[in-house]
Amino acid sequence: xxxxxxxxxxxxxxxxxxxxxxxxxxxxxxxxxxxxxxxxxxxxxxxxxxxxxxxxxxxxxxxxxxxxxxxxxxxxxxxxxxxxxxxxxxxxxxxxxxxxxxxxxxxxxxxxxxxxxxxxxxxxxxxxxxxxxxxxxxxxxxxxxxxxxxxxxxxxxxxxxxxxxxxxxxxxxxxxxxxxxxxxxxxxxxxxxxxxxxxxxxxxxxxxxxxxxxxxxxxxxxxxxxxxxxxxxxxxxxxxxxxxxxxxxxxxxxxxxxxxxxxxxxxxxxxxxxxxxxxxxxxxxxxxxxxxxxxxxxxxxxxxxxxxxxxxxxxxxxxxxxxxxxxxxxxxxxxxxxxxxxxxxxxxxxxxxxxxxxxxxxxxxxxxxxxxxxxxxxxxxxxxxxxxxxxxxxxxxxxxxxxxxxxxxxxxxxxxxxxxxxxxxxxxxx
Numbered sequence: 477x478x479x480x481x482x483x484x485x486x487x488x489x490x491x492x493x494x495x496x497x498x499x500x501x502x503x504x505x506x507x508x509x510x511x512x513x514x515x516x517x518x519x520x521x522x523x524x525x526x527x528x529x530x531x532x533x534x535x536x537x538x539x540x541x542x543x544x545x546x547x548x549x550x551x552x553x554x555x556x557x558x559x560x561x562x563x564x565x566x567x568x569x570x571x572x573x574x575x576x577x578x579x580x581x582x583x584x585x586x587x588x589x590x591x592x593x594x595x596x597x598x599x600x601x602x603x604x605x606x607x608x609x610x611x612x613x614x615x616x617x618x619x620x621x622x623x624x625x626x627x628x629x630x631x632x633x634x635x636x637x638x639x640x641x642x643x644x645x646x647x648x649x650x651x652x653x654x655x656x657x658x659x660x661x662x663x664x665x666x667x668x669x670x671x672x673x674x675x676x677x678x679x680x681x682x683x684x685x686x687x688x689x690x691x692x693x694x695x696x697x698x699x700x701x702x703x704x705x706x707x708x709x710x711x712x713x714x715x716x717x718x719x720x721x722x723x724x725x726x727x728x729x730x731x732x733x734x735x736x737x738x739x740x741x742x743x744x745x746x747x748x749x750x751x752x753x754x755x756x757x758x759x760x761x762x763x764x765x766x767x768x769x770x771x772x773x774x775x776x777x778x779x780x781x782x783x784x785x786x787x788x789x790x791x792x793x794x795x796x797x798x799x800x801x802x803x804x805x806x807x808x809x810x811x812x813x814x815x816x817x818x819x820x821x822x823x824x825x826x827x828x829x830x831x832x833x834x835x836x837x838x839x840x841x842x843x844x845x846x847x848x849x850x851x852x853x854x855x856x857x858x859x860x861x862x863x864x865x866x867x868x869x870x871x872x873x874x875x876x877x878x879x880x881x882x883x884x885x886x887x888x889x890x891x892x893x894x895x896x897x898x899x900x901x902x903x904x905x906x
Contacts, residue, residue, distance in 0.1 A: 511540045512809045514798075515555065515565040518545040522622060525826040529817040537816070539809040541567075559584045564801045566810035572609040572618060572797045573872040574696065579799075580612045586800040587615040591811045601819040605865040606794040606835040618797030621818045623832025624859050627677045627792040627868075630750045630760075632742055633771040635662060643775040645787075647685070650778045654723045657748045666747035667724040668733035672882030673870055675889050677751050678718065680791040680869055682711035685780040689789060689864040696872045703902040712888055712895035719889045729890060736763050743767040751777070753792050754855050757848070758831055774851070776858060790862045793871075795835045828852075835859070877905045 516526050523545055530541045544565070546554060551569070558564045559579050570576045579585045592599035602620055610618030631643060639660060644650040657664040668674045683691050687707030694702040702708075718724070725747075731737045739756065741747035743764035750756065760768040779787035798818060800810045817823055824834045828846055833839065833855045840860070843852045859865060870878035884901060887893040893901075 511542050512567060512806050512813050513565040514541055514543045514567045514813070515551070516543065516545050516569040516621075516798075517551055517796075518547050521830040521832065525823065525830055526621070528826050529820070529823050532820075532822055533813055533817055537812070539806075539812060541813050559801065560803065562803075564803055566804040566806050567798050567800055567814055569621070570618060570797050570799055571871045572794065573867045574874055574878075575871060576610060576617055576797065576799060577612050578874070580617055584802055585617045586802045586804070586807060586811070587617055588619065588800070588811065588814070589616050591815055592616060595815050598815045598819045601836050603835050603837060603860055605862055606859070609794040609865075609867045610797045610799070618799040619814055619818050620795035620835040621798045622796040623827055623830075624795050624835040624855070625754045625793040625833075626790040626855065626859055626862075626865065627681070627751060627753050627777075628855075628858070629775050629777060630742060630752060630756055631773045631775065632745055632748055632767075633773045635745050635748045636773070643773065644778045645775075647778045647780045653748070654718075654721065658722055662745070663725040663741060663747040664723045664749060665718075666731070666738040666741040666750040667728040668731045668738040669724065669728035669886070669889055670730060670732045671734075672885045673868075674733055674738075674752070675715065675885045676869055676882065677791065678715045679711050679885065680866065681751075681777040682714045682780070683708055683785075684789050684791060684864075684866060685777065685785040685787075686711055686714075686783040688783075688785040689866050692866055692869065692872070695869075699873070699877065699905060700903055703905075704899045709895050709899045712898050715885075716888050716891065716895060720891060724889075729886070739763060743772075754833070754851075757851050761848070774854070786863045788858070788862050790858060790865045792865070792868060794859075794865050794867055833859070874906075877902075880905050 514526070514530060516522070527543055530543045533539075533541050555568060560582060564584070570579070576585065598619075603624075606620050606624055607616065610616060610620070629643070635657075636642065639656055641653055641656060644653055654664040680692070687705070691705055691707050694705070695708070719728075736759065738747070738750060739759055740763070742750045743760060757768070757772070760772055776787070798814050800807065800814060804810050819836065824836055824839065824842065827834045828842055831848065833843070833852050837860070840853050840856045843849055843856060846852070870882060873881065881902060884893060884898050888895065888898050
């Protein structure tokens, strides 16, 4: 599971579960005059990649970088306290969007535009729609340092073949599939609805397909009345309608993602489809390898007739980011580390070896011939050609707003709140 590393601020998947720890090259504490302190998450896939980048940098540079890694919740607490203090790191991991914006608003993050102007090969190495998530008020405050993970539909090919149906491209076709699978006593869509973030994906895609990415961009920028836009209310209504018609079965509220319950429903043919981030693919490879290699398929969220959002638009996790603290005593060295590492061939190759899909231009050529090349290349094509790639809402808004959003979503899917009441309540959130 990779979703919690890249998709919310409340938990991280693929994290080791050990206690708060320091890893990598060691440290004498933030602010040391002769070293660049790099803070990142402790992640089974990512940590070796970042540590290798530190080792290479120290070998090739006159400066020295040291890496400290932390488990998710401890990191969130530590970075909140450290930023703006003498104990801030020089380079720090963040989720982009609202998570990064809070530090930018407090003048605690160094803009990278001047440095990137001097190194256009670094600036131009990344996909634009991924870079944009770390762009605040027109300035670039972070560079992608993890793989890209959009949300897509997974499906059970054997179930589709048995019912003589194909993946849908439009929402009416999708609704017909829901009816078909219901009539065959197959749950149309697996949904781990005990966690609101799994339901958020539907609201995100419905709003994008109905009104385009601009509708949520207005919410992320100002909130308030933007939540009450007719397209937002309609997106909430479509979520509720889908649940009401039985698309997720009758017990989705008791299904959890973290114990792989929904994933198992798909793999065993008890469910036909599953909307989830692309971290679900390695999850299936690990837990249900025979199914993953033979019968696991995928497709993008269908278009909605009459909607203005382009069918190639994506939502999910564009990436995670490294940024430089504006109060760094080693700011030039910190910027140098960042611009010398995350776009380098070695870093990109290490990401691919970890199973990630890099957010760099031309990565499809490097993915060819590697393990899981078909899936990873398809994901890369989706991302690199997407007209827009919206960050998950619970990352793009402030933490207290995200908490309110996820709680209301669970009520919405259980018919405990109307779409208009949902929108009205979110308009009050600050």
